[in-house]
Amino acid sequence: MVAAYRLRTLAGADADITVFDPADRLGGILRTERIAGQPMDIGAEAYVVRRPEVPALLAELGLAGRQISTTGVRPTIYSQGRLHPLPADTVNGIPTSAASVTGLVDDATIAQMAAEPSRPMPWRPGSDPAVGAVVADRFGAQVVARSVDPMLSGVYAGSAATIGIRSAVPTVAAALDAGATSLTDAGRRALPGSTQGPVFGAIDGGYQVLLDALVAHSRLQWVQTSIQHIGRDGTGWSLRDDDGRQWGADGVIVAVPAARLAPLMADIAPTAGAAAARIPVASAAVLALAVPGGTPLPAQSGVLVATGERLHTKAITLSTRKWGSRGNAELLRLSFGRFGDDLARATSDAELQNWALADVLTVFGIAVDPVDVRVHRWLDAMPQYSPGHRELAAELRAELPPTLALAGNYLDGIGVPACVGVAGRAAEAVVAATIRR
Known part of the structure; x- marks a missing residue:
């Protein structure tokens, strides 16, 4: 959608821009x-406001006034069968002090973290090990399972064992490249100003507000x-669709x-195709749940679930508490499915709903009575940014x-x-190459 919009702004009013998409919307x-x-987003639900791309795009489209911020309530981590505050001043789950994870990890781990700055830091600039391996070595396995994994499971539907440090925490990797003497030092350098x-x-x-504007513009x-x-067609391209129809194009952006x-x-x-085939993918299911207004949910934005807990969900978002109330019902999102499992494909809607109600009862001690439920499955939609x-x-x-x-x-x-960002750069490259041709 962004590529189509950027093509229009770059190629002008006379360009024919076609989007091929078999989905229902x-x-x-x-x-x-x-x-x-x-209205409730059941795919991606938020964007990082410290990055400029989305606020700039919204401003271009006349939607700057539609941006909303969180209410300020904080998330928690469910670990060892209870809720803990999300540690302060972490970089995608990597703590920057031992004190911040007190109560979340044991005393031996606290001691290991406190002593970490005095240990030599073996680091090869430019390397990209799994983030879990680095954190486990420096801070201990409990920090990985109870702080880093919950964050990465929410972002990638993966784990610290499957995500490279340059993807999970690029600012930490950059700090290590620049000479940070420990993981603690790198994390502190990587914290935003x-x-x-x-x-x-x-x-x-x-x-949907953004999507409608992109279509219109x-x-x-x-x-x-x-x-x-x-396939190639002279200096242009020939595309064949599901029904065997042929379409011609001067330039193509493949966003699949x-x-x-x-x-x-x-x-x-073919080399690009072979490389794409080496990218592991995960599937996830999102269950949106509306419960009666006044349900005594806690004043927090949601819950990230540590590795090894006896819950089916990997995260619970208390959407109404996170973004503010806009109706007579409380809205929740529960996410299921991690890299390596088939839960999103193999579990029925009814079973997901039963799991959701059981997990809400376990985590919050509240038996909820849904007034509306929606399930959507995102199959093979979550690439794993491996080392x-x-x-x-x-x-x-x-x-x-x-x-x-x-x-x-x-x-x-x-x-x-x-x-x-990547869609905009793709559009710029295609238009520039088409003009040169």
């Missing part, structure tokens, strides 16, 4: 539903089908999940023809701001 993993009469103010923002009315043509083959890329690239960029992902992304792009570009959450970051 446009927007990919941005999906707004009405739950108990309220000001930790005041909200980290996340959202859109009043949900991401891009004036795209939506063809509700998928492309099965891309990583798992779909390989067959599309087979004839035109060495940056080099893999470069390999994906290395042999692409000039008038063909890639966009998607498997390239430069899984969050909405990163996806906005």
